[in-house]
Structures are given as C-alpha cells and as structure tokens.
Amino acid sequence: MTASDYTATLARKRMGAGALLSDQFGRVLLVEPTYVPYWEVPGGSVEAGESPYAAVNRELREELGVLVRVGRLLVTDWTPPAPERTEGLMLIYDGGLLPPDQTARIRLPAAELRSWAWCTLPEAATLLPEPLARRVTAAARARQENTSYYLENGHFIA
Template identity: 60%
Template sequence: MESERVEDIARLPRKRMEAGALFVDELDRVLLVEPTYKDYWELPGGVVEANESPRAAAVREVGEELGLTVPMGRLLVVDWVPPGLYPTDGLMLVYDGGVLSVEQTAAITLQAEELRSWAWCNDAEASKRLPGLLARRVAAARRARSADALAYLEDGFAVA
C-alpha cells in the first residue's frame, strides 16, 4: 500500500514557481532590474528552489541580485502563467518589498553575472521596459499594494 502511494505522488503534475519583490522609492517609482541573460527588464526575484518557501525565495533572490537583506511584506500577486516560453505552466508570486530608503538604495550591489543594471521607473517607463505580461503583473502589484488587496491573475490578466 505504501509503494502505491509513493507512485501516485510521483505522477502528480509539477509547476514552475517564481517569487519576486515590488520595491518602490519615496517618489512611488518601482525598482526594475535588467538581467544579462534576457532581452527585457523585470522585478527582482527568481525561481523558488525545491523545499523553499516562495517568501524565502524572494528574500534570497533579492539578497543575491541586489545585495540587500530586507524582510518581505505581504503577498500582492499570484499569477498563473500557461505553457509558452517554458514547456510547463507556472505560478509567479509578487511580494511587497516596501519602500527602499535612500541608504538602502545606495547599498544596492548588483550580482554582475545575472544583472546588467537596475532603475527606478515610473509607470510609463516601466511599461516601456517590461514585456506585456510583466507590465500587467507589475501594474496589478502596484494596485494591490495601494488597495491593501491581493490580485489573482492568469497570464497577467485579472480574473473575476
């Protein structure tokens, strides 16, 4: 009986999962990063590793990418992404990283192997730097942050 349970569990589907952070400055601009291995910008964050919580992944990724140790606030966005660029579907989670102070911003140290640069962006700048899916996700995270709400998206689109 035990071996049947193990076999059943082994057949369960697997989803990709990533976690990121929405940081803003005192002017309410969002922090975006430019990866070296992609041709578009995104929020700081990355893949949730095996046996790692999404929140812990966001903290770890921000530490690795930006050299910052900051607590993650509440969950802002859950975005289900269908197969496309990747062969499997996935869940993308965005946490509230909060407002970065001038001192924290000055302490940003990029992980050169992964990030080319970073920038504070207003909504118009962010929409120019982000592909459609990520622009929708970031906009939803900003709305959720200001409304003290949680946004559920599918492929970046709000689902009623």
C-alpha cells in the same frame, strides 16, 4: 496506486517569487538581467524544498546585496506553458519602500544583472514583457488597495 505513485503523475509547475520595491516617489525598482533581453522585478526561481517567501528574500539578498523586509503577498499569477518553458506560478510580494541610503548600497552580481532602474509604471510597461507589466501594475494596485489579486497571464480573473 500508492500516494507516491499518484504524486509522481501530478503536473510540475515552475515557481518564481519577486518583490515590488518602491522609492519615495512611488517608482518601482526593475533589474536588467544579462541572460534575457528584457527587464524584470527583483526576484527569481523558487528552488526545490524552498518556500516562495524564503526564495524572494534570498533572491533580494543575492541580486541587490541589501536586506529588505519583505511583506505580504500582493499577486499570484498563473503563467501558461510556452515552447521554451512550462506553466508556472509567479508571486509578487510587497518589498515596501527602499530608502535612499539602502538604494545607495545596491550591488548587483555582474554575471546575472546588467543594471537596475527606478521606473514609473508607464516606464516599466515599456521595459517588461506584457504579462509581467500587467502583473507589476496589479501588484502596485493591490498594495494601494491593501488587498491581493489572482491573475492568469497577467489578467484579472473575475
């Protein structure tokens, strides 16, 4: 078996990259997509041949219309397969503080995003799917503790 034959047999995983953006009050920025019935962090799918870091920077420009200096990786979360999707790796990077002048320049692509909001972590937990709420909470904790975490479906792994 050649290396390319072997590579063709390996599992393929979805990858997504998002950013934890905060305001001066410690709230996190969430976006409301038009294509799913729940909110998300700004970010999206990593395209073929694209690094997760490049993807999160691209997605922030496309989704918010503002340039953000994305920092370090806060969370890597393995998500199990579900009937409508394959397993995946979801990454959250530190988007830092978005000051009021940049916040005022947010422009959403109407076909993709309905709205955005600053939310406390408890508010975010009511808008996000449970695994994503756990992921965002872990990302906020990782930022505060100056570390990074590995999760599975939003749960800490010992």
